[in-house]
Amino acid sequence: MGSKTPDEHRQGPDESSGQASIAAVNPQRPASASGLLHGTLEGDDEDGDDDDGGDLGVDSNHDQPKNGKQNKKKKRKSNKKKKKKKAPSGEQTTPPRVALANLTVFQDKQYPEGQIVDYDKNDNLQRTTAEEIRHLAALNDMDDEFLNDYRKAAEVHRQVRHHVQTIAKPGVSMSKLALEIEEGVRALTGHQGLETGDALKAGMGFPTGLCLNNIAAHWTPNEGGKEIILQNDDVLSVDFGVHVNGRIVDSAFTVAANPIYGNLLAAVKDATNTGLREAGIDARMDHMSGIIQEAMESYEVELNGKTIPVKAVRSLSGHNILRYKIHGDKQVPFVKTRSNQRMEEGDVFAIETFGTTGRGYMRDDVGIYGYGRNEGVSTAGLHHATAKSLLKTIDDNFGTLVFAKRYLERLGVKNYQLGMRSLVQSGIVEAYGPLVDVPGSYVAQFEHTVLLRPNCKEIISRGDDY
Missing domain, CATH: 3.90.230.10 (Creatinase/methionine aminopeptidase superfamily)
Incomplete structure (x- = not known):
């Protein structure tokens, strides 16, 4: 079916894109999923005890001599050595120091995607x-x-x-x-x-x-x-x-x-x-x-x-x-x-x-x-009952397909001329x-x-x- 060139014929209703939305948001990943292992700072021992605060002198309320003089004892240094807890092989340390290539979670070199956000037309008009x-x-x-x-x-x-x-x-x-x-x-x-x-x-x-x-x-x-x-x-x-x-x-x-x-x-x-x-x-x-x-x-x-x-x-x-x-x-x-x-x-x-x-x-x-339905034209101003009835028949049977008068008559539609004239004059239907x-x-x-x-x-x- 031949199409008129732009100077001769309007080609369809105006269309525009709506507000874009976020396509996917990554859920919060647990530490193990990201390759991080917490609780392995240097200086922490395996039991979580603080070595620097061990074996202090006696409290001032105890072990006082009869002569009333306080028996002062020197603070003793702990003989325990500070232990470093190593991260299991293939997992990240805290602070992170293991190369990503050495982490088990990234052995396939597939890294997690970021937050996916569609281009917003208001932010980027031409995208x-x-x-x-x-x-x-x-x-x-x-x-x-x-x-x-x-x-x-x-x-x-x-x-x-x-x-x-x-x-x-x-x-x-x-x-x-x-x-x-x-x-x-x-x-x-x-x-x-x-x-x-x-x-x-x-x-x-x-x-x-x-x-x-x-x-x-x-x-x-x-x-x-x-x-x-x-x-x-x-x-x-x-x-x-x-x-x-x-x-x-x-x-x-x-x-x-x-x-x-x-x-x-x-x-x-x-x-x-x-x-x-x-x-x-x-x-x-x-x-x-x-x-x-x-x-x-x-x-x-x-x-x-x-x-x-x-x-x-x-x-x-x-x-x-x-x-x-x-x-x-x-x-x-x-x-x-x-x-x-x-x-x-x-x-x-x-x-x-x-x-x-x-x-x-x-x-x-x-x-x-023939006739063709114009989707982009509002039907709010359509008042004639015959035009409304005819439009429903068109929408139900042809939609935006172009149709001939004999196609309507084949459906048994009669006395549609006045209603069609109203639809064409309002721009809801285009006549060819x-x-x-x-x-x-x-x-x-x-x-x-x-x-x-x-x-x-x-x-x-x-x-x-x-």
Whole structure:
């Protein structure tokens, strides 16, 4: 699913990190655990007696002679020698004088960690940022369950995609194609999405996009709309997503029955494959964007006796994918762009490119492609009962997944137009409309999803079709 560039579209709610906390505090260690042995100061004997204070003269109240003169005796010195108590071998003395390397407790050269305290954003503003926290969360999430969910979603996408490629021929209707895709995804994931919450377990990652000719992105057939039949001279881009437990695979392809569009499709496919080749940990978006554009714009198409250069679309981009959110906070432009963003370990990216024979600048067209819940907008000011009821249905069945009007109608929701208008006007729900180039132009799209794993990248959606 295409993502608008920053100048065109706001990418998700603001996020910030909370107050950091102490991660671990070491308990008080006993003396024996730290290698210290108390009570071995020099001069202490084994019984704890004070040698310096032994055998004093007789008390003045005793042994006085009859003549009244006090018989004074000299203080006698003790003949005992002062003993030094040695610490057992491998333990520390007091005061400490034994090298750590000679202490038994440190024979493995493993020393105790100090108090672990997370960086406080108020103390170090640039260390633990919201972006870093999201990245670490994504990295921690990349476990066996994560990979299994993504691989299942990718296999569902491949099988449905291959079937659709066999029926996406002149004469087929857009409604038929959308139905085949959506029924296939729901059947293969095992979740029909009719019971409350079932569509959040697995199913469609976003509405099926079926874009003809100058429509670049975000068009889908709606109930009551004019039926559109694929023609021999049409260029059709098919873009749909599959999710399992919120892990979304996003992949797209373009078909054209007339071979005159061959170079247009080849240019965009080459650009997407270039992006996939360049993608990786620490890859810089500004560097990638220039290479992708160069690959795409090295092609030209001959239409109606005119040679037309293929242009990279400037108002769309690839994007990272978050759990239950098709558009993350990073973008992968395919027009040379100045950006300090880069790819990181644990990221999931949809590498997609759009090429056109038109101007290369998309504009919004009339109609509704789908709706998406905006988490960052407060619902406190929502007063209409119909809007509140509709919002609960959206939260229970789609969460932050983008959905089409027909998905609501499939659940049996009726008379939702007024409530939806209120949700959109308040910013709680965002409406997506078609994006188009100038009439008479043709746009093609190719896309795959790539996982940036710690030791490799996995193009999760790639199959034998390309």
